[in-house]
Amino acid sequence: MEKLIARLSYWLGIACLVIAVIWRIVNIFRFWQSSAGTPGAIGHGAFLHASMLFFVATVATVCYAWLNSQKP
Numbered sequence: 001m002e003k004l005i006a007r008l009s010y011w012l013g014i015a016c017l018v019i020a021v022i023w024r025i026v027n028i029f030r031f032w033q034s035s036a037g038t039p040g041a042i043g044h045g046a047f048l049h050a051s052m053l054f055f056v057a058t059v060a061t062v063c064y065a066w067l068n069s070q071k072p
Contacts, residue, residue, distance in 0.1 A: 002065035006058050013054030020047035 023044035 002061050006061040009054045009057040013051045016047045016051035020044045
């Protein structure tokens with residue numbers, strides 16, 4: 001179960017990071033205007049923070065699985 005959680009959270013983190021980077025590049029070139037000032041709008045920062053959260057969850061899950069495997 002820990003391997004599944006680690007694998008899914010890792011790939012979700014990668015996906016959120018890719019979305020955040022693409023979103024930021026699109027905003028740099030002004031292909032479409034960001035609605036960051038609009039209340040309730042989701043910006044690229046939300047995806048960036050989500051990717052960090054998923055990577056922390058991955059590290060925590062892997063450490064938990066490693067500690068459980070070290071028990072006699």
